[in-house]
Amino acid sequence: xxxxxxxxxxxxxxxxxxxxxxxxxxxxxxxxxxxxxxxxxxxxxxxxxxxxxxxxxxxxxxxxxxxxxxxxxxxxxxxxxxxxxxxxxxxxxxxxxxxxxxxxxxxxxxxxxxxxxxxxxxxxxxxxxxxxxxxxxxxxxxxxxxxxxxxxxxxxxxxxxxxxxxxxxxxxxxxxxxxxxxxxxxxxxxxxxxxxxxxxxxxxxxxxxxxxxxxxxxxxxxxxxxxxxxxxxxxxxxxxxxxxxxxxxxxxxxxxxxxxxxxxxxxxxxxxxxxxxxxxxxxxxxxxxxxxxxxxxxxxxxxxxxxxxxxxxxxxxxxxxxxxx
Amino acid sequence: xxxxxxxxxxxxxxxxxxxxxxxxxxxxxxxxxxxxxxxxxxxxxxxxxxxxxxxxxxxxxxxxxxxxxxxxxxxxxxxxxxxxxxxxxxxxxxxxxxxxxxxxxxxxxxxxxxxxxxxxxxxxxxxxxxxxxxxxxxxxxxxxxxxxxxxxxxxxxxxxxxxxxxxxxxxxxxxxxxxxxxxxxxxxxxxxxxxxxxxxxxxxxxxxxxxxxxxxxxxxxxxxxxxxxxxxxxxxxxxxxxxxxxxxxxxxxxxxxxxxxxxxxxxxxxxxxxxxxxxxxxxxxxxxxxxxxxxxxxxxxxxxxxxxxxxxxxxxxxxxxxxxxxxxxxxxxxxxxxxxxxxxxxxxxxxxxxxxxxxxxxxxxxxxxxxxxxxxxxxxxxxxxxxxxxxxxxxxxxxxxxxxxxxxxxxxxxxxxxxxxxxxxxxxxxxxxxxxxxxxxxxxxx
Numbered sequence: 001x002x003x004x005x006x007x008x009x010x011x012x013x014x015x016x017x018x019x020x021x022x023x024x025x026x027x028x029x030x031x032x033x034x035x036x037x038x039x040x041x042x043x044x045x046x047x048x049x050x051x052x053x054x055x056x057x058x059x060x061x062x063x064x065x066x067x068x069x070x071x072x073x074x075x076x077x078x079x080x081x082x083x084x085x086x087x088x089x090x091x092x093x094x095x096x097x098x099x100x101x102x103x104x105x106x107x108x109x110x111x112x113x114x115x116x117x118x119x120x121x122x123x124x125x126x127x128x129x130x131x132x133x134x135x136x137x138x139x140x141x142x143x144x145x146x147x148x149x150x151x152x153x154x155x156x157x158x159x160x161x162x163x164x165x166x167x168x169x170x171x172x173x174x175x176x177x178x179x180x181x182x183x184x185x186x187x188x189x190x191x192x193x194x195x196x197x198x199x200x201x202x203x204x205x206x207x208x209x210x211x212x213x214x215x216x217x218x219x220x221x222x223x224x225x226x227x228x229x230x231x232x233x234x235x236x237x238x239x240x241x242x243x244x245x246x247x248x249x250x251x252x253x254x255x256x257x258x259x260x261x262x263x264x265x266x267x268x269x270x271x272x273x274x275x276x277x278x279x280x281x282x283x284x285x286x287x288x289x290x291x292x293x294x295x296x297x298x299x300x301x302x303x304x305x306x307x308x309x310x311x312x313x314x315x316x317x318x319x320x321x322x323x324x325x
Numbered sequence: 326x327x328x329x330x331x332x333x334x335x336x337x338x339x340x341x342x343x344x345x346x347x348x349x350x351x352x353x354x355x356x357x358x359x360x361x362x363x364x365x366x367x368x369x370x371x372x373x374x375x376x377x378x379x380x381x382x383x384x385x386x387x388x389x390x391x392x393x394x395x396x397x398x399x400x401x402x403x404x405x406x407x408x409x410x411x412x413x414x415x416x417x418x419x420x421x422x423x424x425x426x427x428x429x430x431x432x433x434x435x436x437x438x439x440x441x442x443x444x445x446x447x448x449x450x451x452x453x454x455x456x457x458x459x460x461x462x463x464x465x466x467x468x469x470x471x472x473x474x475x476x477x478x479x480x481x482x483x484x485x486x487x488x489x490x491x492x493x494x495x496x497x498x499x500x501x502x503x504x505x506x507x508x509x510x511x512x513x514x515x516x517x518x519x520x521x522x523x524x525x526x527x528x529x530x531x532x533x534x535x536x537x538x539x540x541x542x543x544x545x546x547x548x549x550x551x552x553x554x555x556x557x558x559x560x561x562x563x564x565x566x567x568x569x570x571x572x573x574x575x576x577x578x579x580x581x582x583x584x585x586x587x588x589x590x591x592x593x594x595x596x597x598x599x600x601x602x603x604x605x606x607x608x609x610x611x612x613x614x615x616x617x618x619x620x621x622x623x624x625x626x627x628x629x630x631x632x633x634x635x636x637x638x639x640x641x642x643x644x645x646x647x648x649x650x651x652x653x654x655x656x657x658x659x660x661x662x663x664x665x666x667x668x669x670x671x672x673x674x675x676x677x678x679x680x681x682x683x684x685x686x687x688x689x690x691x692x693x694x695x696x697x698x699x700x701x702x703x704x705x706x707x708x709x710x711x712x713x714x715x716x717x718x719x720x721x722x723x724x725x726x727x728x729x730x731x732x733x734x735x736x737x738x739x740x741x742x743x744x745x746x747x748x749x750x751x752x753x754x755x756x757x758x759x760x761x762x763x764x765x766x767x768x769x770x771x
Contacts, residue, residue: 056390060430063393066400071423074415081404082722088405089733092398096740099394100747142412144722148729290492291416295423303427310435 003273003283006292010072011282013304017068019264020311021061022126023170023257028055029119030171032098033164034187036116043183044112048105050178050322055102057314059095064307071295075142075285076275082144083137084129084151091125094118123167124160128152131159134209134267136277155208162201166260169198173240173253178322184249191252192244199237202263206230209270215278216270229266233259328727331718334406337734339703341398343696344741348392350695353467353512354519355385356460359440363456367449373538376760380539383755386441389433391748398737400426406730410710410720417483417492418473421499425469432462464512471511475504477711478702479572490714503568507702510561514698517554518691521658523547524665525688526756528681536759544674544684548665555659562652563618570619573712574628575637576705577619580644583629590615590627595649598641603630639707647700654694661687 028051035047070077081088098118105111128151135155138145172194175187210217220226240255273281286292359381366374400422403411411419436458444452482497483490492498524547530540569577577583582598582605583590592615596608616625630638661683668674675681706712710720 056393057434059397060393060434063397063400063426064430067423067426070400070403070411070415071419074411074419077404077415077419078408078412078722081401082408082724085405085722085725085729086733088401089736092401093733093736093740095397096394096744099390100740100743103747103751143408144724146724148726287416287419288486288491290495291420294492294495295420299420299424299427303424303431306431306435307427310431310438314438 004286004289004292006289006296007283007286009296009300010068010286010292013300014065014068014072015264015268017061017065019261021058021065022264023260024054024058024061024311026123026167026260027051027170027174027253028058029123030167030169031174032115032119032171033123033168034171034175034190035112036120038186040182043186046179046183046322047175048102048115050175050183052102053318053322054314056099057311059099060307061311062095064304068299068304071299072287072292073275073282073285074287075280079137079139079142079144079276079280080133083146084132086148087125087128087151091122091129094121094125098122119167120164123164126160127163127166128156128160130163130267131205132156134159134271134277135212136279139276139279155205158201158208159205162198162205165194165197165201169194169256170253170260173256177249177253180321188244188247192241195237195240195256198259202233202259206266213270213277219270223269226266226269229262229269232262233266236262328731330725330727330730331721333727333730333734334721334725335717337406337730337737338399338402340734341395341402341737341741342703343699344745345392345395345399346695346699347692348388348395349463349467349470350515350518350692351522352385352388352392353463353515354517354522355381355388356456356463357516358519358523359385360453360456360460363453367453373542377539377542380755380760382440384752386437387748387751387755389437391744395741395744406722406725407710407720408722408724410715413488413715413720414477414490414711417476417480417490417498420492421469421473421476425466425473428469429462429466432465433459436462467511467515468508471508472499472501472504474702475501475507478507478706479503480711480714483714485714490711503565503572506561506565506568510558510565510698511695513554513558513561514691514695517551517558517658518695520547520550520554521691522688524551524662525685528684529756530759531675532678532681532685539760541675544665545669548662548669551658551662552666555655555662558655559659562655566619567621570627573705575630575633576639576644578628578630578633579639579641580648580701580705581615582641582645583615583627585629585631586627587615587629588626589613589624590617590619592618596645598645600641637708639705644701644705647697647704651694651697651701654690654697658687658690658694 031047031051035044038044038047095118098115101111101114101118105115132151132153132155135153138150169191172187172191176184176191179187210220236255236258240252240259243251243255271277273283275282275285359378362374362378362381365371366378403415403418403422436455439447439452439455440459443455447455476498479501480490481501482492482494484493485491523543527540527543527545527547530536531544566577569580582593582596584603584605589612591610591612593605594609594611596605596610598604599606613623616627617623619625619627630641665674665680665684668677668680708717709715710717
C-alpha cells in the first residue's frame with residue numbers, strides 16, 4: 001500500500017506524542033494510584049512530592065497528541081472520540097479533578113482520596129479505550145455506528161485494569177528512582193509483584209488479540225522479525241528483576257519504559273497500517289496533502305521539536321532524587 | 326419530547342467555551358503587563374516594578390494553568406460532540422487549532438519555565454526576552470484561535486470534494502476578510518479586561534491602606550490604559566460592524582433587530598424585539614444613524630431579516646441584547662476610567678473612597694463584555710457551524726444521545742465550578758497577601 005511521506009511523518013509524530021504521554025503521565029498517574037495504597041501520611045506527601053513538579057507538564061502531551069491527531073487525522077478524531085464519548089469525558093473530568101486535588105490536598109484528606117480516584121479513573125479510561133480500539137469499532141459510512149456503551153466490553157475492562165497496573169509499574173519504578181528511605185523501600189517491596197502482574201496482563205492481552213484477529217496472527221507468522229519485540233520485553237523484565245535484587249535505583253524505571261515502549265510498538269506493528277483495526281487505514285484517515293504540508297513546515301519542523309527539547313531539558317534539570325522538603 | 330443532543334451539545338460547548346475564555350481574557354493582557362513591568366524595572370531600577378512583577382507572575386501562572394485545564398475539554402469536544410464538523414471541516418480547522426495548541430505550548434511553556442525558575446540563571450536582558458516570548462506566545466495563540474473562528478464565520482480559500490471541505494489557499498484561509506479586525510478587537514478586549522482588573526486591584530490596596538506604592542502604580546497605569554483602550558475598542562468595534570455589514574449582513578440585521586430592509590437605516594438603541602410578530606416594541610430609535618454606523622454613508626440601503634429565508638436566521642434576542650450590554654459595559658469602562666483620571670488630576674483620587682469602591686466593583690466588567698461579545702459572534706453565526714457550509718444541526722455527532730450529553734454537561738458543570746472556586750480562592754489569596762520583597766523569597770510556586 002502506498003503511503004505518502006507526509007502521512008508517515010505525521011504518524012511518527014503522533015505515535016511519539018502518544019508514547020511520551022503514556023510514559024510521562026503514566027508514571028505520575030501510577031504514583032497517584034500508589035499514593036492511595038499507603039496509610040502513612042508522610043510517605044504519601046513524599047510520593048506526591050516526587051510527581052508535583054512534573055504532572056502538569058506531562059498532561060500537556062495529551063493536548064499535543066490530541067491536537068496533532070485532530071490536525072493530521074481528522075477522521076480518527078471524528079470516529080474514535082464519539083465511540084469513546086463517556087470514557088473520554090470521564091477521563092477529562094478525572095484529570096481536572098485530580099489537578100484541583102493536587103493543590104487542595106493540604107486542606108483535608110478527602111482531596112487525597114480524590115487524587116487517588118482521579119488517577120485510577122483516568123488510567124482505567126485510557127486502558128479501556130486502547131483495549132476496545134484494538135477490538136475494532138463498528139463503523140458505517142465513515143461514522144461510528146454504535147451506542148454510548150459500545151465501548152464497554154470485558155476486554156476493555158481487562159485492559160482498563162491492565163493499564164492501571166502498568167501505570168503503577170511506572171509509578172513504583174519512578175518512586176524507586178526519585179525517593180529515598182522508607183518510601184523507596186515501600187516501592188521496592190511492591191515493584192516485583194506489580195511487574196509480575198503487568199507481564200501476566202500483557203501476555204493475556206496479546207493472546208486475546210492474536211486469537212481474536214486472524215490477520216494479526218498471520219502478520220506475526222509471516223513477519224518473523226517482529227519476534228524481536230517480545231524478546232526485548234522479556235530481556236527488559238529480566239533486567240528489572242535483576243536490578244530489584246541488587247537494589248539499583250535507576251534501571252527499573254528505564255526497564256519499565258522499555259516494556260511500555262516496545263509493547264506499544266508491538267501493538268502498532270500488529271495492526272499497521274490500520275488505525276481502527278481493519279476498517280480505517282492511516283492513509284484513509286489522513287487530512288488532505290495541503291493540510292499536512294501546511295502543518296509540516298511550522299508545526300512539524302519547528303514547534304514540535306521545540307516542545308520535545310523543552311520536555312527533555314526540564315527532565316534533565318530536575319534529574320536525581322527529589323530532596324525531602 | 327426527548328433530550329435534544331444538538332441543543333444540549335450547544336449548551337455544553339457554550340458553557341465550556343464561556344468558562345474557558347475567562348482565562349485567556351486576562352492571561353494575554355497579563356503577559357503584556359508582566360513584560361512592561363520587567364522592562365520598567367530594567368529601565369528605572371525601581372523596586373516597586375519588581376515586587377509587582379512577582380505578585381502578578383503568581384496570578385498569571387495560576388490563571389494560565391486554569392486556562393490550559395479548561396481548554397483541554399474544548400479540544401476534545403470537537404471530536405466527542407461535533408464529529409461531523411471534524412470529519413467535514415477538520416482539514417481546515419485541524420491545522421489551525423493544531424498550530425494554536427503547539428505554538429501555545431512550544432512558546433509559552435518553554436519561556437514560562439525560564440520566567441518562573443530562571444531569574445538567577447540568565448542575564449537580565451535574556452530574562453526580559455523570555456518575558457517577551459511568553460507575551461508573544463499568548464498573542465500567537467490568540468491569532469490561531471481567531472483565524473479558526475473567523476474562518477467559521479466567513480469561510481474562504483476552500484474547495485469541496487466528496488462532501489469534505491479541502492483547503493485550497495492557506496493565505497486566504499488564515500487571513501480571511503474578517504480576521505484582522507476581529508483579532509484586534511479580541512486583543513484589545515483582553516488588554517482592557519486586564520487593565521480594569523489592575524485598576525481594581527490598585528484601588529483595593531489603596532482602600533486597605535496597604536502596599537500603597539504598588540496600589541498607586543497599578544491604579545495610574547490601569548486608568549490611563551483603560552481610557553485609551555476603551556476608545557480604541559469603540560473604534561475597532563465600529564470597524565468590525567462595518568466588516569459585518571459587508572460580509573455578514575444577516576448577522577448584523579439580527580444583532581440590530583432590523584426586520585425589514587430600510588433606506589436609510591434606522592438605529593434601534595433599545596427595544597424589546599417581538600420575534601413572533603417581527604417588530605420591535607418600546608423601541609428607541611434614530612433615523613439615518615443605522616446606515617451611517619454600518620457604512621459611513623447616512624443614506625445607505627440596509628438589508629433586513631426579511632431579505633433572507635427564515636431557516637437561515639440566527640436567534641434574535643441573544644445577539645440583540647448581548648451586543649447592547651457589551652457596548653454599554655464598554656461605555657461604563659470608558660466613563661469610569663475617564664472619571665478616575667480627572668479625580669487623579671485634581672489630586673482627589675486617593676481620598677475618593679466611593680470611587681475606589683466603584684473601581685473594584687467594575688473590575689470584572691471586561692470579562693462580562695468579552696463573554697457577551699462572543700455571544701453576539703457565535704449565536705449570530707447560527708444556524709451554521711461553518712457559515713453557509715455546515716449547519717450546526719448537521720455538525721453534531723450522529724451517534725451521541727441527549728442523555729449522555731446531559732450527564733457529561735452536569736459533570737463538567739460540577740468540575741468547572743470547583744475549578745472556579747479554586748481559582749478565586751487562590752487568586753484572592755495571592756492578591757490579599759500582596760507583593761513581597763523579591764529578596765525575601767525565591768520560590769514562586771508553593
